[in-house]
Amino acid sequence: MTAIINTVFLISFIAFLYFIGRGTIKFLTNKDTKHSFKYGLLSLLISLVFMVIGIIFDPAIRSSSESNNYNSANSNSTTSKESIDSTSQSHSSKSSSSKKYDFSKVKLGMTKSQVTAIMGKPTDENSSTLMYGSDDLDFQNDKLFDGSPDEVHKAAIKKDKTEANESSKKRVNEGQLKSFAKVFGQKDVETLQKYVGSAYSSIETSQGMAYGWKTDYGMLYRLDDSSTGITHVYKDGLGDSGTQLYVGQTIKQKQRRNYYYYN
Structure with missing residues (x-):
């Protein structure tokens, strides 16, 4: 034809x-x-x-x-399928990122395994971070120390403030103790003996007499070395068991005032 x-x-x-x-x-x-x-x-x-x-x-x-029509139809079908898959993935991603997580049971100091036991498998993670949706939990030496959830971040801020206050207080205490140690070390033995039992405590050691003074900033210990005539003042214990805060010549007697009379 x-x-x-x-x-x-x-x-x-x-x-x-x-x-x-x-x-x-x-x-x-x-x-x-x-x-x-x-x-x-x-x-x-x-x-x-x-x-x-x-x-x-x-x-x-x-x-x-007909081949062109078929290819065109297949192309449209493939495009439609890809569009559906893309939409599905997009919905899945949005669903994952928009999921609400309850961090109320997560506490600072927890390990990764303890957190995952409470929260379940994270959406993403690395060596120092666990991700749950858009929130992150940060670890140092496998201990939770901070994160983006309000409960965790507020706890981290509170801990930092507490540690800063304690550090500041410790510095003040150490400064006061050094001042008290100097006063304690420069007191004469006569005055110390006078107030033993009320303000001070005392004990005889192989090196000489030792005295104790309980202050508002910690306990101080004084050792008058009889062989050298040197006074040492420590905190937390005598000798190697404590920290030396003062060293000076032992003052045995209170300095007497001289009075002069004129006729």
């Missing part, structure tokens, strides 16, 4: 060229060209009609067209 159509198309097109060429020659020689151009146009019309018919019945063109 296709061969016949192609043959008719070819014949009609050749006829078209023949009549057009003939009419052109007649026109140039001043002869009648009416019939030649008429048959030429008719031949052209016939060739066009059969060309259209050939295209319609040509299996290769139809197959190509």
Whole structure:
């Protein structure tokens, strides 16, 4: 069928060229060209009609067209599927990030394993952080010390303030103890003995007499070394068991005032 159509198309097109060429020659020689151009146009019309018919019945063109349609349909289907998958992943991601987590049972100092036992598997993690949605829990030496959830971060701030206050108080106490140690070390033995039992305590050691003084900032211990005549004042214990805060010459007696009388 296709061969016949192609043959008719070819014949009609050749006829078209023949009549057009003939009419052109007649026109140039001043002869009648009416019939030649008429048959030429008719031949052209016939060739066009059969060309259209050939295209319609040509299996290769139809197959190509159907293939293009099929590919287009598959492409649309794939795009639609990818769009659905992308939307699904987007919804999944949003669902994961928007999930509300309860951190009320999470406490500072907990290990990672203790936190995961309470909170479950994190959405993401690294060596120092556990992520739960958009919130992070921060660890140092496997101990929780801070994080973005309000409960955890407020506890971290409170702990920092408490530690800062304790550190400041400790520095004040140490400064006061050093001042008290100097006063204690420069007291004469006569005065110390006078107030033993009320303000001070005393005990005899192999090195000499030892005294104790309980202050508002901690316990002080004084050792008067009888072999060297040197006084040492410690905190928290005598000798190596304590920390030395003062060392100086032992003052045995209170300095007497001299009174002068004039006649």
